[in-house]
Amino acid sequence: MEVGFLGLGIMGKAMSINLIRSGFKLTVWNRTLSKCDELVELGASIGETPAAVVKKCKYTIAMLSDPSVALSVVFDKDGVLEQICHGKGYIDMSTVDADTSSKISEAITSKGGSFLEAPVSGSKKPAEDGQLVILAAGEKALYDEAIPAFDIMGKKSFFLGQVGNGAKMKLVVNMIMGSMMNAFSEGLVLADRSGLNPHTLLDVLDLGGIANPMFRLKGPTMIQNSYSPAFPLKHQQKDMRLALALGDENAVSMPVAAAANEAFKKARSLGLGDLDFSAVYETVKTLEHSS
Numbered sequence: 001m002e003v004g005f006l007g008l009g010i011m012g013k014a015m016s017i018n019l020i021r022s023g024f025k026l027t028v029w030n031r032t033l034s035k036c037d038e039l040v041e042l043g044a045s046i047g048e049t050p051a052a053v054v055k056k057c058k059y060t061i062a063m064l065s066d067p068s069v070a071l072s073v074v075f076d077k078d079g080v081l082e083q084i085c086h087g088k089g090y091i092d093m094s095t096v097d098a099d100t101s102s103k104i105s106e107a108i109t110s111k112g113g114s115f116l117e118a119p120v121s122g123s124k125k126p127a128e129d130g131q132l133v134i135l136a137a138g139e140k141a142l143y144d145e146a147i148p149a150f151d152i153m154g155k156k157s158f159f160l161g162q163v164g165n166g167a168k169m170k171l172v173v174n175m176i177m178g179s180m181m182n183a184f185s186e187g188l189v190l191a192d193r194s195g196l197n198p199h200t201l202l203d204v205l206d207l208g209g210i211a212n213p214m215f216r217l218k219g220p221t222m223i224q225n226s227y228s229p230a231f232p233l234k235h236q237q238k239d240m241r242l243a244l245a246l247g248d249e250n251a252v253s254m255p256v257a258a259a260a261n262e263a264f265k266k267a268r269s270l271g272l273g274d275l276d277f278s279a280v281y282e283t284v285k286t287l288e289h290s291s
């Protein structure tokens with residue numbers, strides 16, 4: 001069966017490579033055409049527009065940067081909506097807010113198509129290893145049909161009910177992660193400035209109750225000031241912003257997340273948005289120096 005894939009960034013490329021290597025026939029589209037090359041070498045076809053991909057495929061998956069892009073790929077000229085119809089499914093795995101997802105869902109279903117949001121937890125390496133955690137919501141029948149693909153891309157899939165619940169779950173998780181990254185950065189700076197060896201701090205953390213894969217993975221590269229992007233900082237800041245808006249809607253006070261968002265915004269203003277989100281460490285170091 002022909003499956004479409006829109007968006008071959010860090011995540012989309014890894015996810016689509018796993019699908020094609022596992023026997024799915026893929027038609028891919030990416031705004032920057034050259035990013036399709038590796039997929040084509042593996043046997044994928046190229047669709048010239050999102051609409052062309054949807055026309056050819058029963059199911060189309062999207063992995064796009066943010067809400068405005070997710071909307072434009074559906075609603076703009078040559079977009080998904082032009083070809084979606086009864087019998088076709090659209091699965092948006094991008095991290096967006098519940099409103100964006102609902103708008104897309106309503107448009108797709110009003111044309112007879114079925115819709116699932118399915119954002120993922122896990123970064124570049126889990127995407128490459130097929131170890132993502134998939135947070136799906138929307139049309140249950142489409143979820144069931146998508147399970148073979150989800151089982152290739154991920155290690156565990158959750159079906160969370162109505163559209164919006166997947167987006168919300170993802171934002172809650174990333175809000176926690178972004179706050180943790182800031183606390184971790186402050187800890188590394190504090191250790192260093194107070195005369196401790198940051199490597200020893202990593203060893204101590206890893207043996208205690210707050211040991212976690214993120215500290216283990218990012219700590220050593222942060223100490224080396226190395227921020228090759230696995231999860232671009234601009235996307236983490238987008239997720240903090242969307243999570244804070246979810247907090248506003250629900251009257252949930254989140255001062256820790258708000259402070260973390262400020263640090264990510266500062267990092268973006270310093271031109272660090274395309275680096276890994278752990279580059280927020282640079283902001284914490286800078287603020288320490290200026291005080």
Ligand SMILES: NC(=O)C1=CN([C@@H]2O[C@H](COP(=O)(O)OP(=O)(O)OC[C@H]3O[C@@H](n4cnc5c(N)ncnc54)[C@H](OP(=O)(O)O)[C@@H]3O)[C@@H](O)[C@H]2O)C=CC1
Nearest residue numbers: 007008009010011031032064065094095123124230231235
């Ligand atoms: N990286 C990670 O660790 C994780 C990311 N996510 C989420 O997954 C999504 C993708 O992330 P990631 O792959 O890292 O991001 P990238 O920035 O690597 O890729 C973004 C994708 O969106 C496309 N895009 C951007 N702007 C436009 C536009 N105006 N029109 C059409 N396409 C556009 C890019 O196309 P082009 O190549 O032309 O720029 C690219 O295909 C995001 O929502 C992110 O928050 C979720 C879990 C983990």
Ligand SMILES: O=CCCC(=O)O
Nearest residue numbers: 095121122123174231
């Ligand atoms: O959205 C990105 C999540 C990155 C991760 O889960 O490590």
